[in-house]
Amino acid sequence: MDQTLPAPLQHEHMLFPEGLHLECGVHLAPVQVAYRTYGTLSAARDNAIIVCHALTGDQYLAERHPLTGKPGWWSRMVGPGLPIDTDRFFVICMNVLGGCMGSTGPRSPRGGEGPGLEPRRVEPWGTEFPPITIRDMVRAQKLVIDRLGIARLFAVIGGSMGGMQVLEWAATFPDMVFAAMPIATSPFHSAQNIAFNEVSRQAIFADPEWHGGRYWEREAIPARGLAVARMMAHITYLSEEALTRKFGRRTRRDPYGPANPLSLFGEMFEVESYLRHQGSSFVRRFDANSYLTITRAMDYFDLGADHDGDLSRPFHGTRTRFCIVSFSSDWLFPTTQARSLARALNRAAANVSFVEIESDKGHDAFLLDEPDFDRTVRGFLSGAAEHARIG
């Protein structure tokens, strides 16, 4: 086996040769976590905020993305004077374990990375990468936090899968999390969400370039399948109103013209063209095996599972201040799920704020311009900072 991997981008990272014992029982070593930081850690090391990214996000939170050239996914939220104010807080964003932007994942060389090894000459993990869980992701993040010498995080914030990590942080390391903000998320992945993920995965498996997951051997990628997976998932991130407002039934010229068997009169719907664009740009920055690993981790997520389904038990005795946010048109992680999480936290006598933001933008609203949401984030953080007596 003498396969050459594509030249990897150099991401800022930490290497942990001792590795991590995963929930599935496998000991994964070494473990590498790629991250970016914004702002300055205070002398007391008490102003750190972890921002957890969603399924297809990464650590490039508030700066130009090295692959796409686009602004960071939360540039409008994180920065000097912004709701997550980097003049005040030290913000850390890490690529999740299993990801493909510099953290150990299916695309990482199986023999590991580090001195003495020639990563470009060894085989990647591929489909044999062990199954990971949201808790594994959080424990990998904790390695970084420990090495930074941070004993207590001021806050952990994240939307969607990022919100799952927030809940896991608060449940697994309660004494380390002063404030937690789970956004557009749920304490378990619902059957409907698992179903959508399964359709995504099947689209990848059905691609002729899949090659049993060893596509790198043929210098191929299952681009079509991955693009279809992204297109399908993308629909679930929007709402009917958002799609109608953005595209309606408008048509545009089909770049492939009447030669395209599905196009009548050389036209296509704008929504089709938008989804194709979303799909193809995703393929350029995301690895198919990574997509499978991470969607699976979301599907496994169920905070109450170890507690006979009682969601309050992981939070008994917690002193963390929670702020749960949902969006009215989010049908992937609906308000009903956020409310049941809020009630579970009530049962644990936790300090809970719960806000549903009125928006027609669907699940993706947390990534978009919603002034009420910005005010909520800013207000919750400054209220919590007042309680923590920082900044």
Next chain:
Amino acid sequence: MRLDQRLIAEMIRPGTRVLDIGSGDGALLDYLFRTRRCDAQGIEIDMQEVTRSVAHGLPVMHGDADHDLAHYPEHAFDYVVLQRTLQAVERPREVLRQMLRIGRHAIVSFPNFGHWQLRLKLLLGGRMPMTAVWHTPWYETPNIHPCTILDFLMLCREEGYVVEEWMAVDEDGERAPWRRSIRLANLFGEQALFLLRRQDR
């Protein structure tokens, strides 16, 4: 802050855990946290008020007295406050039970339907009375369970609650609170304020 809120705040010991049901714009929460060092959180039914309170740094959750109190454990709070909401909930008796289950003390304020102006208006006009406190017409009012101070005292007796403190006050707050005679208070008090606890403690 409204007069009844000021009086409520005076009943609450500094540094305690407080749940304010119907926290509105968060004025009482803000006062309790910032001047009395209380760990105070709120429940509010109006989402705009919730968003405003949270944006102001106050812990408030969207919910209501009828459906959300059952989810809190026993003795989770030192005080549970219900300001001017008792008359608008679906099951006032159950709400009071829940308040005294999850809190060591309950503080309840409500507009007194026994006030002389209301009695007079109903007696002379024969129509549902409207005053500064009861200011919505009968077909629009959110108040489905109005009661008088005497009614409330009867309920407390039936349920075995100890009235630790009570007072009747006027809306404008200029006149001294009524504290001596319940019957006079029921006639002249526009607002009633009660501090309760359960008998078995």
